[in-house]
Amino acid sequence: xxxxxxxxxLIRKDGHAKVTGAAxxxxxxxxxxxxxxxxxxxxxASGKVLGFDxxxxxxxxxxxxxxxxxxxxxxHSIPSQLRMSLGDPQLPLQNNRIYYNGQPLGVVVAQTLxxxxxxxxxxxxxxxSDIALLNFEEIRKSSAKTVKKDVAGRKAxxxxxxxxxxxxxxxxxxxxxxxxxxxxxxxIETHSTVAIWTGKQLKVYDATQGVANLxxxxxxxxxxxxxxxxxxxxxxxxxxxxxxxxxxxxxxxxMAAKVTQxxxxxxxxxxxxxxxxxxxxxxxxxxxxxxxxxxxxxAIKHETVNxxxxxxxxLEPAGSLFKMMYAAPAIATTQKVVNLNYPGPTFMRxxxxxxxxxxxxxxxxxxxxxxxxxxxxxxxxxYAENDPMKDVPFSSKSLRECYRLGAEKFGWSRYKIKPGTExxxxxxxxxxxxxxxYPVHFFPAQAKVELLNDGTAKVVSATQDIGTGTYTVMxxxxxxxxGLPYEKVTFDLGDxxxxxxxxxxxxxxxxxxxxxxxxxxxxxxxxxxKIASQDRASALFNLKSEQIxxxxxxxxxxxxxxxxxxxxxxxxxxxxxxxxxAGKMNEKQQKxxxxxxxxxAYGAHxxxxxxxxxxxxxxxxxxxxxxxxxxxxxxxxxRSQFMGGMIFGIGMGLTEQNIVxxxxxxxMLRDLAEYHVPVNKDVPEIEIVFVEEKDSIVNPAGTKGxxxxxNVGSAAAIANAVFNATGIRIRDLPITPDKLAxxxxxxx
Ligand code: MOS
Numbered sequence: 001x002x003x004x005x006x007x008x009x010l011i012r013k014d015g016h017a018k019v020t021g022a023a024x025x026x027x028x029x030x031x032x033x034x035x036x037x038x039x040x041x042x043x044x045a046s047g048k049v050l051g052f053d054x055x056x057x058x059x060x061x062x063x064x065x066x067x068x069x070x071x072x073x074x075x076h077s078i079p080s081q082l083r084m085s086l087g088d089p090q091l092p093l094q095n096n097r098i099y100y101n102g103q104p105l106g107v108v109v110a111q112t113l114x115x116x117x118x119x120x121x122x123x124x125x126x127x128x129s130d131i132a133l134l135n136f137e138e139i140r141k142s143s144a145k146t147v148k149k150d151v152a153g154r155k156a157x158x159x160x161x162x163x164x165x166x167x168x169x170x171x172x173x174x175x176x177x178x179x180x181x182x183x184x185x186x187x188i189e190t191h192s193t194v195a196i197w198t199g200k201q202l203k204v205y206d207a208t209q210g211v212a213n214l215x216x217x218x219x220x221x222x223x224x225x226x227x228x229x230x231x232x233x234x235x236x237x238x239x240x241x242x243x244x245x246x247x248x249x250x251x252x253x254x255m256a257a258k259v260t261q262x263x264x265x266x267x268x269x270x271x272x273x274x275x276x277x278x279x280x281x282x283x284x285x286x287x288x289x290x291x292x293x294x295x296x297x298x299a300i301k302h303e304t305v306n307x308x309x310x311x312x313x314x315l316e317p318a319g320s321l322f323k324m325m326y327a328a329p330a331i332a333t334t335q336k337v338v339n340l341n342y343p344g345p346t347f348m349r350x351x352x353x354x355x356x357x358x359x360x361x362x363x364x365x366x367x368x369x370x371x372x373x374x375x376x377x378x379x380x381x382x383y384a385e386n387d388p389m390k391d392v393p394f395s396s397k398s399l400r401e402c403y404r405l406g407a408e409k410f411g412w413s414r415y416k417i418k419p420g421t422e423x424x425x426x427x428x429x430x431x432x433x434x435x436x437x438y439p440v441h442f443f444p445a446q447a448k449v450e451l452l453n454d455g456t457a458k459v460v461s462a463t464q465d466i467g468t469g470t471y472t473v474m475x476x477x478x479x480x481x482x483g484l485p486y487e488k489v490t491f492d493l494g495d496x497x498x499x500x501x502x503x504x505x506x507x508x509x510x511x512x513x514x515x516x517x518x519x520x521x522x523x524x525x526x527x528x529x530k531i532a533s534q535d536r537a538s539a540l541f542n543l544k545s546e547q548i549x550x551x552x553x554x555x556x557x558x559x560x561x562x563x564x565x566x567x568x569x570x571x572x573x574x575x576x577x578x579x580x581x582a583g584k585m586n587e588k589q590q591k592x593x594x595x596x597x598x599x600x601a602y603g604a605h606x607x608x609x610x611x612x613x614x615x616x617x618x619x620x621x622x623x624x625x626x627x628x629x630x631x632x633x634x635x636x637x638x639r640s641q642f643m644g645g646m647i648f649g650i651g652m653g654l655t656e657q658n659i660v661x662x663x664x665x666x667x668m669l670r671d672l673a674e675y676h677v678p679v680n681k682d683v684p685e686i687e688i689v690f691v692e693e694k695d696s697i698v699n700p701a702g703t704k705g706x707x708x709x710x711n712v713g714s715a716a717a718i719a720n721a722v723f724n725a726t727g728i729r730i731r732d733l734p735i736t737p738d739k740l741a742x743x744x745x746x747x748x
Contacts, residue, residue: 002552005476005486006701009636013471013491014235023235026205027192027267034194035064037107037256037266038116039249039276040123045101045341045665046132053124057108062115065260066123068106069093073255075221082220084151085213085503087245087278088344089311091221092252098127099310100343101665102275104248109256109264132341134662136282136307144305144336150317150352152441152506158323160389161330166299170290174367178287178359179732181657182667183280184273185348186677187467189237191268191277193250195257201228206250208233209243210503212462215496217246222254231496239466240648241347242277244505249276274658274667274675278346281306281316285359295371295378297328302359305336309344313337316345317352321360321712323389324598325437326382331389341665347505349648350708353438354715358652358733361434361716365723372417375433375720376403387598395597396695398628399435402604405689406626407433410606419727427610427619430725436603436713440511440630440704443502446584447516449482449524453571453578455553457482459491459520462498463513468707469637470509476633477514477701481521483550484567499582507601507705510633511698512585518700520583525550527581528567531574538570539563585699593697601629601704605646605717608684611725614748616740618654618722620682625714626689630704635690638706642688645710650678653715654734 017023042049054066072093083089090097092104105125110116133139150156167173194205202224208214211231219229236243249266257264268276283306290299304318319333348354368378383400386393406412415431416422422429447461459478465471474491482489492498501513529548532540532555540548540555540563548555555570557563571579593599606624611617625646632638655676659668669675695702715733723729728743 002485005479006631006633008476008634010472010476010486010634012469012637013475014465025189025235025237026194026207026233027265029194029205031194031196031263034263034265035109035111035260036113036116037109037253037264038120039104039107039252039266039272040120042098042101042103042105044098044127044129045134047098047127047129049096049098049105050126050128052106057119057122060115060119060122062111063108063119064111065109066106067093067109067256067259069096073258075251076223078217078220082217085210085217085245087247087346092248093255100341102343102667104252104276107252107256109260132665133339134341134660134665136338136340139340140305140338144338145313147313147315147335147337150315154320156315156317156319156335157333158389159332163299163301163330163332166330167288167290167301170298171293172367172370173288173290174363174370175288176363176366176731178285178362180283180355180358180652181733182282183348183652183656184658184675185240185242185277186273186672186675187238187240187242190270190273191243191247191249192266193253194263194265195253196263197257197261200224202254203230203232204254205232207236207243209236209239209464209466209505211464211494211496212500213503214246214250218254221251229496233464233494236464236466240349241351241505244347244503245278247277270672271670274670275343278344279658280348281308281314281345283316283318283355285318287359287363289363289367291367295367295373295381297326297382298330300326300328300331303334305338306345307340307342308337309342310339312344314345316355318356318359320352321356321437324387324600325360325384325435327384327388342660349645350438350711353712354652357434357436357713358716358719361713362719362731365432365720366729374415374417376407376412379403379435390598392596392598395593395599395697396630396693397600397602398691398693399602399604401691402602402626402628405691406604406606406624409626409687409689410624412606419724424610427612428725430609430611430721430723432607432717432720432724434605434713434716434720436605436709437600438507438705438709438712440599440601440698441506441508442512442585442590443508444585444587445501445512445516446499446582447513447520448499448580448582449478449520451524451567451579453568453576455568456488457484459489459517460498461493461501461513461516462496463493463501463509464504465493466504468641469634470504472637473510473633474513474517478517478521481518482524484553507707507709510703511705514701514703515585515699516583519586520581523583524579524581527579528570529555532570535574537573539565597697599698601627601706601709603627603709603713605713607717607721609718609721609725611722611740613744616737616744618735620650620684620718622684623686624689625710626691627706627709628691628693629706629709630693630695630698631702632690633703639688641706642710643686645708646686646714647678647683648711649714650682650718652733653718655682657734
């Protein structure tokens with residue numbers, strides 16, 4: 001009997017191709033006559049470019065063209081329903097206006113990368129500078145705008161009950177401001193685009209988290225019919241949200257290829273990754289928690305503000321977690337943005353929930369500390385049995401088990417409520433924990449299944465594998481849905497000509513595309529059953545569809561398993577080389593589920609730290625993450641996802657930040673030497689606990705998405721452990737040694 005593929009810790013299908021270098025990332029495709037584009041950028045944050053001096057640049061041997069707004073093709077405007085997929089809503093090189101430092105002002109196209117780089121350095125710009133809005137701290141005081149809905153369309157500013165009255169009634173009130181820094185994505189593969197025009201046909205290899213959306217955008221901007229437009233993205237070296245929107249370089253590459261009539265490749269430099277592809281906006285979050293003397297919450301109040309660009313109100317929806325994590329009679333969230341001459345921020349792994357969790361889970365820890373309660377105990381006392389804001393049940397929720405199993409694995413019994421009581425050599429030792437949650441998101445998705453008469457099946461969808469294991473897990477889901485062994489099924493993706501699916505974002509892929517595969521497989525099996533029941537030579541002749549089951553590559557009589565035949569026999573006898581079926585996620589059902597239930601994955605984070613008593617250096621000793629996220633399709637790739645998310649939290653907690661020069665508007669930390677992503681030496685032993693969870697509502701496979709939840713709460717657990725070690729509460733991330741050392745020195 002065929003073993004179910006779902007739930008097996010199978011190795012990645014693409015693993016071999018990746019480690020041998022055979023996997024083709026967008027910039028790797030060999031393209032004949034390809035030329036190289038290098039973008040040059042504005043050095044001012046606001047104003048106009050008055051002119052370009054391109055004479056020296058044009059003399060560099062190999063330079064073919066220099067394109068600026070003066071000679072760039074005019075782009076057609078993007079219809080409003082697609083504009084959300086634009087990184088920068090202002091299409092590039094269309095006029096001389098400048099809104100941020102680092103804005104692309106033109107591109108050099110040359111026969112070699114070296115020539116293009118050299119020439120791009122030689123282009124000189126003359127500017128007219130306007131006053132730039134750059135001081136976030138100041139400008140927010142007068143010009144913060146309240147946002148009604150976040151980018152996912154959820155209510156951003158929300159309330160229930162009378163939060164002020166409940167705060168007045170509270171026996172304990174904790175009120176504090178938490179800040180999180182600008183974070184950059186920095187996947188290993190920087191963004192890259194190869195644009196190839198063949199007459200009216202446009203083919204683009206692009207490192208994108210959304211081939212279907214990008215195809216639609218480029219079709220509109222360049223007026224290319226859907227048939228003539230193809231976006232390919234077979235492998236992506238990480239995205240974390242930065243490749244979820246179409247940024248300026250993609251349009252520039254396509255324009256450059258159009259102007260020069262040769263294929264053009266643009267690879268974004270590590271330096272450009274700081275400004276041209278989005279970032280996580282910094283946040284200032286005011287939190288007030290009010291409780292009775294037993295720590296039962298009466299009021300949860302949260303106000304957050306983040307900078308955004310002049311052109312787009314991008315909210316980092318840090319309030320989302322405050323609305324659903326804990327039960328309270330009164331909850332109020334206010335979310336604001338401030339338009340500045342900054343490049344546009346964007347989605348970054350668990351947008352909103354991630355920075356929000358630092359504020360909420362730190363504040364809960366502060367409340368526990370003043371009440372002298374165990375941090376797990378205070379969370380259990382405020383456990384939300386229903387969605388506190390929407391007042392609907394959860395489709396499933398296993399957070400209690402996350403606390404219990406995570407605590408057990410971590411050894412939480414070592415925790416002492418009084419901070420600063422444990423020493424190890426020159427360091428204080430501390431333990432911290434935090435809750436995490438991430439919603440189950442969906443994007444409409446379609447898939448196509450083809451069953452061949454050799455007993456294999458091919459499944460395709462225009463989804464992407466951003467490094468998470470999509471090739472592998474979709475094959476697992478399809479194999480089980482089709483009743484075929486895993487080895488007999490292939491899954492392909494990353495081609496906009498396949499049936500459309502959404503961007504690989506919001507941890508939505510397995511839930512959405514998996515649903516489409518389930519539907520397509522069902523449709524295919526129904527066709528097959530029909531053939532069997534109409535086939536006089538079949539053992540299943542005249543049986544109704546519900547009297548036939550499919551497994552082990554065979555159709556079988558439900559009431560008599562001796563009556564069966566294989567898919568292969570059936571197809572061959574009926575002279576069919578293959579059978580094809582389409583399927584899609586059931587959007588209507590999904591919307592209905594969402595209105596009746598609150599659907600979330602949950603996690604509990606635990607961290608053990610040592611803090612040097614003089615230098616304030618924080619060393620992580622151990623982290624445990626316990627996660628309940630519905631059905632886990634592949635524990636091996638899932639474990640990597642959870643760990644990756646937690647390591648993202650180490651970056652947010654201890655090492656990562658970008659800084660804006662308020663005179664020029666330039667993002668200052670532009671390479672991996674200055675912008676510190678955690679490296680192996682920063683990462684301790686991490687253990688992942690899988691908390692089994694069955695969710696029969698959320699989608700056919702019962703999956704909840706796991707890409708982002710690992711990043712929700714891990715920075716807070718670290719900050720709470722630092723407090724437990726030292727008694728010092730750092731509310732401003734990252735917790736760099738200087739911030740702790742100042743406080744430690746005050747004591748000594
Ligand atoms: Mo993710 S930030 O939704 O790619």
